[in-house]
Amino acid sequence: MKADCGRWLRHVVATACALIGCALSVHAAEIPLAERRSGYEFMGRETRAMQDDDVTNPGVLWVLDGETLWNRTAGATGQACAGCHGDARTSMRGVAARYPAWDVASGRPINLEQRINACRTGRQKAAPLVYESRDLLALTAYVARQSRGMEIEIAIDERIKPSLNAGRDTFHRRQGQLNLACTQCHDDRWGKKLAGNTIPQAHPTGYPLYRLEWQGLGSLQRRLRNCMAGIRAEPYPYGAPEFVELEIYLMWRARGMKLETPAVRP
Amino acid sequence: MARAVLSLPAKARHGEVIEIKTLIAHAMETGFRRTQLGEPIPRDIITRFVCTYNGDEIFRAELHPAIAANPLLAFTTVATESGTLEFKWSGDRGFSLTESATIAVE
Numbered sequence: 001m002k003a004d005c006g007r008w009l010r011h012v013v014a015t016a017c018a019l020i021g022c023a024l025s026v027h028a029a030e031i032p033l034a035e036r037r038s039g040y041e042f043m044g045r046e047t048r049a050m051q052d053d054d055v056t057n058p059g060v061l062w063v064l065d066g067e068t069l070w071n072r073t074a075g076a077t078g079q080a081c082a083g084c085h086g087d088a089r090t091s092m093r094g095v096a097a098r099y100p101a102w103d104v105a106s107g108r109p110i111n112l113e114q115r116i117n118a119c120r121t122g123r124q125k126a127a128p129l130v131y132e133s134r135d136l137l138a139l140t141a142y143v144a145r146q147s148r149g150m151e152i153e154i155a156i157d158e159r160i161k162p163s164l165n166a167g168r169d170t171f172h173r174r175q176g177q178l179n180l181a182c183t184q185c186h187d188d189r190w191g192k193k194l195a196g197n198t199i200p201q202a203h204p205t206g207y208p209l210y211r212l213e214w215q216g217l218g219s220l221q222r223r224l225r226n227c228m229a230g231i232r233a234e235p236y237p238y239g240a241p242e243f244v245e246l247e248i249y250l251m252w253r254a255r256g257m258k259l260e261t262p263a264v265r266p
Numbered sequence: 267m268a269r270a271v272l273s274l275p276a277k278a279r280h281g282e283v284i285e286i287k288t289l290i291a292h293a294m295e296t297g298f299r300r301t302q303l304g305e306p307i308p309r310d311i312i313t314r315f316v317c318t319y320n321g322d323e324i325f326r327a328e329l330h331p332a333i334a335a336n337p338l339l340a341f342t343t344v345a346t347e348s349g350t351l352e353f354k355w356s357g358d359r360g361f362s363l364t365e366s367a368t369i370a371v372e
Contacts, residue, residue, distance in 0.1 A: 055273035058336040061291040064269055215294075215335035 029187040031201060038257060039200040039265055051264035059141060059210040059262025062217045066142025069135060075126025088146055096144035097152050097259055100248050102159045109163050111247050112140050113219060114239060131238035137217045141208050144261035151258055154251045167249030170242060176233030203254035206263020220247060268363045277370045278345035287340040290355055296331040312357035315339060320349035345371045
């Protein structure tokens with residue numbers, strides 16, 4: 001009886017220690033601000049050169065398409081984006097650096113793609129663009145391009161805070177058949193190798209970006225779905241609130257880093 | 267939408283070697299892939315690129331299925347006279363795009 005009791009006590013103490021250890025490691029594992037690196041810095045010289053030159057960066061093809069769409073009328077109102085917002089180079093400057101943001105109309109945080117579609121359905125009275133469609137990627141890339149070189153700074157207020165915390169929890173929660181959390185690779189093992197590839201820190205500094213593996217432009221959510229499939233978890237659908245929460249956490253985590261849209265990644 | 271981006275100097279000295287870069291939006295579908303239902307996706311690639319300088323062909327390329335989407339071609343030529351460079355891409359399903367740029371040679 002006494003021995004049993006002792007075993008039980010040891011078990012409780014061990015569990016408590018493990019829990020405390022977990023709780024501490026959650027915060028201890030976050031990368032110090034000064035040590036954060038964009039995925040750009042993990043790439044080879046050739047891929048960096050490809051991103052830096054507007055003629056060799058294939059993402060520019062989408063940005064140019066986005067500029068056309070910006071000035072094209074759509075929907076029942078016959079309005080173009082430019083009709084209300086004018087020249088995107090001034091009106092959209094810095095916008096992508098502060099998204100996801102709180103949307104008063106829907107009472108929840110939304111990302112840049114959802115903002116564009118809210119404008120389409122609400123103001124232009126047009127059909128929303130499908131996630132990952134060429135047009136939505138092009139418009140998003142064009143809007144985000146106007147913030148290139150600007151520092152990421154999303155507004156964390158009382159309304160956004162619960163989403164930020166939920167996103168942080170998702171980032172630290174083990175999931176999938178491989179039972180891995182984002183943090184295990186991107187906080188604890190960045191700079192090391194996963195197969196032949198260097199593990200980056202997972203800062204969303206260049207989305208939507210041109211990924212050589214995709215042979216095309218893709219959104220942050222497409223990248224997140226890739227990662228989830230990689231750990232054999234069931235990916236959330238495009239536009240899921242869980243993804244927006246994760247985007248908020250990732251953008252908060254990358255605060256102060258410079259936007260590179262449209263970036264090029266291997 | 268068919269779209270290409272060109273880069274070449276607007277001005278050059280006579281005899282100068284100039285670099286020309288071209289980037290074109292194209293899926294370059296290989297013809298070897300299948301849909302999720304097993305249907306083959308037909309080949310759709312750019313097969314030929316030609317650059318002419320005041321009508322004279324200065325660079326030509328044949329493209330094949332192994333070439334990545336949105337092909338980037340960079341090459342050099344000698345600036346001999348002021349005039350127009352014409353760039354023409356053609357390929358499967360009647361694909362054709364022509365762009366041009368002018369250069370002033372001093």
